Amino acid sequence: MPLAAGHLQLGPVRCAWRPYRHGQAAEPLVRDWLSGELGVAPGALAIRRSRHGRPCLDAAHADWDASWSHSGEGLLMALARDLRVGIDLEARRPRPKAQVLANRFFAPAEAAALAAMPDALREAAFVRLWCAKEAVLKAHGQGLSFGLHRLAFAPVADGWQLVDCDPALGVPADWSLRAFRPAPDYLATVAWRARWD
Known part of the structure; x- marks a missing residue:
């Protein structure tokens, strides 16, 4: 929306x-x-x-x-x-190296899930996953330097669900995420959890 x-x-x-x-x-x-x-x-x-x-x-x-x-x-x-x-x-734009990036930086199961998707769906799924990971890592406080592979999502009917994460992030149940379209041709995710500091 x-x-x-x-x-x-x-x-x-x-x-x-x-x-x-x-x-x-x-x-x-x-x-x-x-x-x-x-x-x-x-x-x-x-x-x-x-x-x-x-x-x-x-x-x-x-x-x-x-x-x-x-x-x-x-x-x-x-x-x-x-x-x-x-x-x-993330603005919508071609991402011809989405699978290469997933293979290099995402958890193996995430990269495999993306590889199994039809070509027509893979880029949008990659962007949704990237947004979800980055939103959690920004809330955590270290951003991408913490490591995209240290939290794992599984595909679900309406996007991605956090299923595993490094103990420094807490447990998946600690997190709430919402993916949405803030404007035409944009995807976004907001993540939040109770404060721990």
């Missing part, structure tokens, strides 16, 4: 869509949105980065968590209270 008027509530997570120009700094756009959501002036909201580059809101808003992703001409943002949240956005 596309984001109506640029906003969407997915369970406990607020999401927003903004136009984005490649090379543009995303953080000022994110800060403007977060300031409005949190009821503070944009200049009064501090965003710091963890040692792995994960954005963290200032101490006055420490019970809130934010994530954002940009791709193509879109910026997608997420905000949640008392949760860890991660979001990933």
Whole structure:
């Protein structure tokens, strides 16, 4: 479902869509949105980065968590209270090396599941899986450097379901994920779980 008027509530997570120009700094756009959501002036909201580059809101808003992703001409943002949240956005484009990337970076069962799919479905399934993995890893805080192979998804009727993960991520049941289309020609996933820090 596309984001109506640029906003969407997915369970406990607020999401927003903004136009984005490649090379543009995303953080000022994110800060403007977060300031409005949190009821503070944009200049009064501090965003710091963890040692792995994960954005963290200032101490006055420490019970809130934010994530954002940009791709193509879109910026997608997420905000949640008392949760860890991660979001990933991917623009539709040809991905002729999707299976090569899956074989190299995904869990073996995921790569095999993708290889078994009809050619016409494989690229979209790859993107959905990539979004799901990246959303979880962004919420976790280390991003792709943690390793795409350290969490495993299995294909289900409407996409992918987390079935195994490194103990540092908790257990699959800790995580909630929602895949959606924030705009035509875009796929996204938002992931969240209870805070552990």
